[in-house]
Amino acid sequence: NAGVTQTPKFRILKIGQSMTLQCTQDMNHNYMYWYRQDPGMGLKLIYYSVGAGITDKGEVPNGYNVSRSTTEDFPLRLELAAPSQTSVYFCASRKDSTDTQYFGPGTRLTVL
Amino acid sequence: GQQLNQSPQSMFIQEGEDVSMNCTSSSIFNTWLWYKQDPGEGPVLLIALYKAGELTSNGRLTAQFGITRKDSFLNISASIPSDVGIYFCAGQRNYGGSQGNLIFGKGTKLSVKP
Numbered sequence: 001n002a003g004v005t006q007t008p009k010f011r012i013l014k015i016g017q018s019m020t021l022q023c024t025q026d027m028n029h030n031y032m033y034w035y036r037q038d039p040g041m042g043l044k045l046i047y048y049s050v051g052a053g054i055t056d057k058g059e060v061p062n063g064y065n066v067s068r069s070t071t072e073d074f075p076l077r078l079e080l081a082a083p084s085q086t087s088v089y090f091c092a093s094r095k096d097s098t099d100t101q102y103f104g105p106g107t108r109l110t111v112l
Numbered sequence: 113g114q115q116l117n118q119s120p121q122s123m124f125i126q127e128g129e130d131v132s133m134n135c136t137s138s139s140i141f142n143t144w145l146w147y148k149q150d151p152g153e154g155p156v157l158l159i160a161l162y163k164a165g166e167l168t169s170n171g172r173l174t175a176q177f178g179i180t181r182k183d184s185f186l187n188i189s190a191s192i193p194s195d196v197g198i199y200f201c202a203g204q205r206n207y208g209g210s211q212g213n214l215i216f217g218k219g220t221k222l223s224v225k226p
Contacts, residue, residue, distance in 0.1 A: 004154075031212065042115060042200055042216030043155070058213070090154050094212075101214065103154030 004104035023091030118217030135201035
């Protein structure tokens with residue numbers, strides 16, 4: 001049981017490049033989340049999904065897109081990378097009936 | 113966007129000392145959660161609180177859900193070197209359009225002097 005896995009672990013992008021951050025969970029959780037964590041700050045919600053085919057914006061969605069075609073996968077897409085998107089990105093998932101969110105190990109992204 | 117006020121931001125303590133940190137909010141939450149984040153890792157849940165006034169322990173950790181539902185406290189007794197890390201509080205509301213989503217504090221960075 002791997003829990004929540006994220007790839008890649010590290011990535012450096014040039015301004016204007018695009019990339020997809022992958023997130024997969026094997027716990028059959030309906031709810032999935034993407035957060036970003038900036039230095040000295042807490043986690044801020046980018047997008048979330050309450051089930052396959054359903055996504056919604058969080059607190060800081062600008063510059064990102066998501067999709068949820070399966071229960072297991074919740075990729076985060078950056079279309080035109082900007083320096084302000086330099087951050088550590090965490091994916092999380094939870095069951096319907098519990099409050100615990102399980103976090104992945106994170107992806108450290110640098111945009112130069 | 114709303115963010116919880118967590119304090120202190122950082123602290124250095126002598127091994128064996130007790131530690132206290134807290135989180136406050138201008139609005140109420142149904143659930144308070146405390147997470148710990150080790151360097152290079154994602155946050156891991158330590159304690160979840162579901163009722164106002166609730167006091168819950170997990171080993172050397174004790175957390176309380178404030179009576180007003182606008183605050184929470186975490187205490188660590190007899191700190192050890194592996195307590196080093198960043199501790200986050202998070203509040204959750206079980207109503208409204210963002211039902212179940214978490215609001216995080218900025219974290220308390222704990223460093224222990226060996």
